[in-house]
Amino acid sequence: MADLNYYTILGITQSATEAEIKKAYRKLARKYHPDLNPNDQEAQRKFQEINEANEVLSNPDNRKKYDQYGKDWKHAEEFEKAGYNPNQQRSESRQSSQSSKSYSDFSEADFSDLFSSMYGSAGKRTQAKFRGQDYNAELQLDLKSAYTTHKQSLTVNDKNIRITIPAGVENGQVIKIPNHGGPGANGGPNGDLYITFSIPNDSQFKREGANLYANVDLDLYTALLGGEIQVPTFDGAVKVKVAESTQNNTKVKLKGKGFPKYKQENEFGDLYITYQIKLPKNLSAEEKKAIQKLSKLKKNG
Amino acid sequence: MANSNLILIKQFCVLHDIEQNFITELNNYGLIEIVSEENEEFLLHEQLPHIEKMMRLHYDLQVNFEGIDVIANLLEKIDCLQHDLIRSHNKLRLYENENS
Structure with a gap:
């Protein structure tokens, strides 16, 4: 994720109250939630940003660290031990144009933080199982291969999977491979893998x-x-x-x-x-x- | 459980830590189908992703049942439109190739 200001992401000022943060987060989550934006990578990216911003700003301790250290708030203790000047650090980190964290850099701990932040808002389902993220991939086939049912191996997120491609699959068609998406949280089921077929036609037909x-x-x-x-x-x-x-x-x-x-x-x-x-x-x-x-x-x- | 395609609602609610009333309401709104067998109520296995999606809408996004109903219908429409769009793109390609 690029070095974005969490307050800007949620569309609030730095003096926003907890209630205002919660309200802004819910409004944006309803707009960009992956369930409401199927196959929309941009919405998914935005949703990650919103969750990360909410995770930090809805927790008073994290928010305080973020206000002091900006994007490097997770290293607050290390900075303090090393005697860094928080104010200098803050202005540098806010102005930095370097990316802080990409989606692929997320660790399992980050994800569980995200999930717990969401469940915190749900109130009742504190230990609920959470289904993993759905993955999207594109697979290119020639028309001849699409004529027969065949098996094909592909690598998705460093995992090799072998799938059966039914004859007659169409260009642009999406098929779902259940359980081959991201891992679930709290023992929840894995997400699904969605494969979009790209079938260029260079035949005489x-x-x-x-x-x-x-x-x-x-x-x-x-x-x-x-x-x-x-x-x-x-x-x-x-x-x-x-x-x-x-x-x-x-x-x-x-x-x-x-x-x-x-x-x-x-x-x-x-x-x-x-x-x-x-x-x-x-x-x-x-x-x-x-x-x-x-x-x-x-x-x- | 005689049929492996059926999931006991009580068990589902305990596992997901939700009230059984949530499932009853989804059924009242015609959003899911509940199967009754030997005084027990069950969900169909193939409905699970759909129910889990509605759970996320309700518990995570605070969408009420009327809202879930509207969203479910709109998502269905989007799905149909996306299929139509793909078909139209493929058809357009057919005529583009013909004229090129």
Whole structure:
């Protein structure tokens, strides 16, 4: 956490009474509480700041030390033993632009202080169990990997976990891995881990949910006379019959040839193909003659 | 307990150091479901994260039951909107790729 003034964080003056501190803390906690701001990292950071400020200012002894020593209030006794000038120390620490404590620097003791400060306000649940913090992580997958259910190992907060990724997971989708978040306090359960999937699509298919879309080139003669072509799908090529006189941009649905449906075993979306008719180029004299003959036939009706 | 998916309310309240009346009120507001079996009342296991969240709102943030009800509905709406947003983003990407 950056070296912020705890009074500023709570939006109060240095002469604020205990009641004013409590009121300001509660108002801000209601605004930034993680339960009310799901997946909002900024709110979570702000909530940590508010808790830290409240932890210090709501305790008269800690507040006194903070007023004297600023961000280094926890070392008040050491400073006093070493004969530091409190007033000089205070002005230096308040003006310092160096960060004092980042979120990741929090020790277990700090967290339990935070929790106890919250429970202090609750009054009744002094020894209640507290669920650990939820963690958020992002996992990048390619579309091919998202096509099949597979296991993957990942490291979250220095812990290796192996998770099963169900086929059909979507870009931006969030899945919850219970119990893999931060540790609980007072024997409470661990928090959960939320994984957001990022699935860039560099394949020839466009994806919308479980349906896939692709353009397929069709030569003029097959479009005119009909026939059979090979169409690529995500699961290999399939044979598709082309009707006579197929027009450009004709769409055909290949049922069940799309992407797997999330958590629906053996259920697949559809593949929609759009024919792009390709006209022949560099016609030979003989081909031109044949086409002219065809054109005359058509004109003569 | 015959069903491992059920949690005895009395036990839950003792473990969390809360009054049983809190659970009764959540039930009165239609925020949770209470299962009665053989003269005992139980909570469903899958409701626990939801109940714990409401406990935090009530005991830590002093939100009353009407407030919890409003928050629960709004959070549900946010969840739906977030899903819609992701779907729309993915759809938009489909058309952006088509035009690029």
